[in-house]
Amino acid sequence: MGTGSFGGGGSGGSGKGWGTGGLQGYYFESGKFVSGKITDKEVIDATCGAIHKFSPEYRVKQFSGNVVRKIYHEVFDFVGKLGGDHLDRQQLYNDYKIDLGAGFLVGWITELMRQFDEKFEPDQKIRETVQICVEDFFVRLLGDDLQALMIYQTGTCDQVIAKLDKNVISKRSGYFFGNLIRRILEREFETQPVDVQVRIKQISQQLADHLIENYMRFMERAPQYDHKRNYRNLFEAINERPDILIEKVYHFPDFIMKNVQEAHYA
Secondary structure (H helix, E strand, C coil), X not given: CCCCCCCCCCCCCCCCCCCCCCCCCCEEECCEEECCCCCHHHHHHHHHHHHHCCCHHHHXXXXXXXXXXXXXXXXXXXXXXXXXXXXXXXXXXXXXXXXXXCCHHHHHXXXXXXXXXXXXXXXXXXXHHHHHHHHHHHXXXXXXXXXXXXXXXXXXXXXXHHHCCHHHHHCHHHHHHHHHHHHHHHHHCCCCCHHHHHHHHHHHHHHHHHHHHHHHHHHHHCHHHCCCCCHHHHHHHHHHCHHHHHHHHHHHHHHHHHHHHHXXXX
16 A cells, blocks of 8 residues: 555655665564664654655645545534534534434544545545544544544544543644644555554654644735634645645754754753
């Protein structure tokens, strides 16, 4: 499924040293795949290199295409309603026409994805990536543990509301974008050991936060965003100015390693 960017058969590369060799730090120990020789910098370089090797058209569709923007808006608004102080359950039912009983969230996501089928976005890979991102996000919203997964799959509306993480609600743009980057990257790589997967997840979130900060600065300066300078319009900004994403991803390895060094010596 992937390009092998971490396994030694990677493709692509850029002027920043993201070459074709990939990460080759794996070795066997007691019959297990161990990646202790791979540094954080190598993982960061490989993840940014993977994004850079996308064609411009594919990169836009993955990070800010119509299906991404539409689904993000739906998720952003839905989560805002769920986390509101005075949720009207009857109004929620009227708005979405979904069963508030068992399987509440799965039912909502099923209906959501049905609106954005192959007629809306022909590329199945992009649709599947966004759907997995949404599923990840809601599990994280419920606590990111085994109980969260169970409530996500079978919980009622009341059970979902009782388990909501208010911190994730307030930072839902960041968590959504972090999950999106992570799942895009994972589809480009071959199966990786757990420790590398964890580092990809961490780096994806750091990259998402860094990009959001820079896109919010762009919206603050752009007159066309005078009345919509908010996180709900994040992906409109990315779609309008993909060059910001490219520039910040290109410099991200240096940025993140500098921050790590400054934190170490502080």
